[in-house]
Amino acid sequence: MPKSLPAIDISAPVCCAPVAAGRMSDDDALAVALRLKALADPVRVKMMSYLFGSSAGEESSHKLAAVLNLSDGTVSHHVTQLRKAGLVTSERRGMHVFHRVDTEALKALCAVLDPNCCM
Numbered sequence: 001m002p003k004s005l006p007a008i009d010i011s012a013p014v015c016c017a018p019v020a021a022g023r024m025s026d027d028d029a030l031a032v033a034l035r036l037k038a039l040a041d042p043v044r045v046k047m048m049s050y051l052f053g054s055s056a057g058e059e060s061s062h063k064l065a066a067v068l069n070l071s072d073g074t075v076s077h078h079v080t081q082l083r084k085a086g087l088v089t090s091e092r093r094g095m096h097v098f099h100r101v102d103t104e105a106l107k108a109l110c111a112v113l114d115p116n117c118c119m
Contacts, residue, residue, distance in 0.1 A: 019113055035109055038085035043068065044078050051088070051101045058091075058100040 019032070039045060046068060051059055059067075065075045079099055082088040086105045091098050 032109070032112055035085045035087065035105075038081050038087060041078070041081075043070070043074075044082055047075075047078055047082065048087070048101060051099060058098045060096045060098050062096065064099070 024032075039048070047064060050064065050067060061072060061075050061079065064070070064079070065072050068075070070078075079088060079090065083090055083099075087102055087109075088099050089102050090100075
């Protein structure tokens with residue numbers, strides 16, 4: 001069975017020296033790995049893709065479930081993982097929850113992986 005990574009708060013955007021800058025501390029490496037782990041699922045990648053492509057810039061859980069052919073519970077699980085990683089934000093409006101990509105968090109992650117990425 002694979003070793004699970006520790007549960008720590010990674011909701012703030014990743015902030016550390018780029019991977020290419022040389023040796024990375026254990027804490028910084030863990031912070032980057034946990035965010036990448038949140039994206040390392042085909043369903044979550046599809047969710048992120050759909051959220052990026054949404055004309056409104058956000059989508060409800062119900063619509064995500066319908067478009068991705070998933071149950072509401074499955075969508076909730078995956079969105080929770082993305083939210084814990086700080087990659088998605090959610091807002092309840094009435095009976096619906098709307099989700100959007102936190103573009104600043106993704107830019108920060110991209111900059112850590114490749115310092116020339118987001119220039």
